[in-house]
Amino acid sequence: FLCSTMTVITSDHVDLLEQIDKEKRKNEGKWTTQTTRVKVNPNLMLELEKQDYVSPIHRLLEWKKIETLPQLQECLESFRHILMNSENTADKATLESQLVEKFPDLQSRMVLNLYDRIFDHHVKIKQHVDFPDGVFMVDLSFMPETFFYDDSHELTGRYYKACMAGDSTIAPKMKTSPMRFCNISRRDTGRALHQGFTFPGGKRQTEYIQSIFSQLLEEYAGKPKWSEFECAVSFLFTIEERQQDPHVDYRHTTMDRYQQLQSRKERRRGRKRKSTEDEPKKPKDLPWSLDMPLQMGGLRLAFYGCDDGKVVETPEVIHVPFRHALFWRGDYIHAGCLADLLGGHGFRMHAYIPLHEAQRQMSLTTLPEIEWHDEKQRRYTERLRRYDGTKFPRGNERV
Numbered sequence: 001f002l003c004s005t006m007t008v009i010t011s012d013h014v015d016l017l018e019q020i021d022k023e024k025r026k027n028e029g030k031w032t033t034q035t036t037r038v039k040v041n042p043n044l045m046l047e048l049e050k051q052d053y054v055s056p057i058h059r060l061l062e063w064k065k066i067e068t069l070p071q072l073q074e075c076l077e078s079f080r081h082i083l084m085n086s087e088n089t090a091d092k093a094t095l096e097s098q099l100v101e102k103f104p105d106l107q108s109r110m111v112l113n114l115y116d117r118i119f120d121h122h123v124k125i126k127q128h129v130d131f132p133d134g135v136f137m138v139d140l141s142f143m144p145e146t147f148f149y150d151d152s153h154e155l156t157g158r159y160y161k162a163c164m165a166g167d168s169t170i171a172p173k174m175k176t177s178p179m180r181f182c183n184i185s186r187r188d189t190g191r192a193l194h195q196g197f198t199f200p201g202g203k204r205q206t207e208y209i210q211s212i213f214s215q216l217l218e219e220y221a222g223k224p225k226w227s228e229f230e231c232a233v234s235f236l237f238t239i240e241e242r243q244q245d246p247h248v249d250y251r252h253t254t255m256d257r258y259q260q261l262q263s264r265k266e267r268r269r270g271r272k273r274k275s276t277e278d279e280p281k282k283p284k285d286l287p288w289s290l291d292m293p294l295q296m297g298g299l300r301l302a303f304y305g306c307d308d309g310k311v312v313e314t315p316e317v318i319h320v321p322f323r324h325a326l327f328w329r330g331d332y333i334h335a336g337c338l339a340d341l342l343g344g345h346g347f348r349m350h351a352y353i354p355l356h357e358a359q360r361q362m363s364l365t366t367l368p369e370i371e372w373h374d375e376k377q378r379r380y381t382e383r384l385r386r387y388d389g390t391k392f393p394r395g396n397e398r399v
Contacts, residue, residue, distance in 0.1 A: 010241040010339065017343050019388070023300070024341070027319045031126040031137070038123040038215040040142065042069060044208040045118040051144060056103055056110050063102050076115040083111060123212055125220070130316055134306055134329035136220055141323045143209070147201035148323065149294045149347075197233050213290075213325075217355065221288055221329065227356035231290065236336070237345040243387060244335040246304055246315070246380035247368040249289045249352060255330055258285055290351040292325040297340030299348050301326065302387045304333040304380075307373045317387050327353075331373075333380060338387075 010016045046069060049057045066072050082095050103110060124139040198206040214229035223229075248255075293299040302315035308331065315334075319341055320326045328334065340346035372378050381392035 010343075013343060016241060016339060020300070020339070020341060020343065023317045024319060027317075030129050030316070030318075032129060033124060033126050035122045035124050036216065036219060038212060038219065040121045040123060040212065041208050042073070042119050044205065045121055045142070046072065047205070048142065048144065049114075049118060056114065059102060060114070073119055076111060076119070079111040080115050123216065125216065128303075128316075128318065130312075131303060131305065131328075131332065134332050135303065135318070136216075136327055137318075137320060138212075138216060138325045138327065139323075140209070140325060143201070143205075143323060145323070147199055147205055147209075148292070149200060216327070217288065217353070221327070221355060222285065223355040229353075231351040231353040233349055233351045235294075235348070236350050237347045238337055238339055239345070240337070241339045242337055243302060244337040245370050245392060246302075246333045246335050246384050247370045248307060248331055248333055249368060250287060250330045251369050252307075252371075252373045255286055258287070285355070286330040287355060288327055288329055288353045290325060290327050290349075290353055291320065291336075292349045292351075293320055293322050293340065293346065294349055295340065295344070295347045296322050297342035297344040297346060298322045298324070299326075299340050299346040300338040302335045302338065303328070304335075304384055307331045307333055311384070313383065314385050314389050315387050333384070 046057070049055050060066070060075075061072070064071075064075050066075060079095060082091050099111065121142065126137045126139070128135045128137075199209070210229055213231075214223070217223035217229070218225055291299060291301060298319060298321045301318050301320070303318055304313075304315045305311040306329070311333065317338070318326065321341070338346065370379050370381070372380065372383075385391055
């Protein structure tokens with residue numbers, strides 16, 4: 001299933017693949033990679049390491065009779081200290097001899113690598129050079145493929161089968177009836193607003209990824225630390241390669257309101273933001289969006305830029321590989337309905353992310369905006385073009 005070759009409807013599939021190949025070469029020079037301060041939970045990394053049956057972790061746990069994570073950390077730290085810092089050459093020689101005996105196919109470097117993987121694994125992101133303040137991609141390659149998709153999974157399996165059958169009737173349901181990936185509920189009753197969702201990897205792994213996303217949004221999107229991470233999830237796929245109209249995921253009037261709100265206390269009172277020239281520049285107080293491919297083909301999205309900032313007439317087509325996730329700010333103009341990197345359906349998860357509870361309702365009742373923020377009644381399509389440079393026909397409105 002992960003390597004499905006199902007293709008989208010297009011006038012010329014060979015031309016489409018050539019176009020994707022050109023985009024790929026262009027994309028390679030558009031990203032800057034950085035290691036974040038966000039660490040992956042050691043419990044998750046140990047869990048993943050144990051899933052690899054050829055990993056030395058199994059022999060190490062049995063050899064040292066290790067049963068808890070602190071015991072493992074203490075053991076690896078001791079090994080690390082002896083191998084790297086010990087002045088006693090006899091201790092180092094003894095340990096290396098033991099390692100060779102227990103792990104004849106590995107060198108002492110194994111211990112150092114194992115410690116780094118489990119206890120010091122930082123999440124890496126890529127920032128797009130043309131959209132540095134509002135678009136970033138998260139590398140989730142440390143997660144196994146089965147975390148993202150499993151044919152037997154209750155939700156993703158059902159939607160994916162509809163995708164493979166080309167069943168377009170299910171697509172509107174996926175847009176208008178989101179699942180709650182995280183904890184979205186009514187403030188007055190505490191009842192959940194939408195059906196709960198966990199990845200095929202299970203609830204615990206889903207919570208670990210939720211924590212990573214929350215920390216990244218705090219660091220790169222201005223999410224308050226006191227605010228719980230929430231998002232409304234839907235599943236999408238492309239039947240025909242015909243680009244949507246450019247749009248933003250949220251209404252301008254609603255985004256304007258939240259951008260004027262400052263502190264939690266001021267949000268509750270609804271007071272307008274008071275700013276000064278000396279005030280340091282902060283990230284815009286806007287909700288964000290997320291797209292994550294759930295198949296080997298990844299996904300493609302067309303980005304034009306920020307509605308109130310620099311906008312390009314012909315969009316940059318961003319490639320998102322499998323086991324990666326793309327985040328972008330709510331005022332970024334974009335368009336989907338494109339084939340994936342293999343010319344397939346691009347089965348993916350799409351999510352609306354409020355950065356704090358004041359934005360919660362907006363994310364659950366969101367409607368795409370297809371008109372310019374400062375030019376009412378003028379659609380994006382009047383000034384922008386498709387990724388191939390052609391104009392949009394009037395009345396396309398594929399959002």
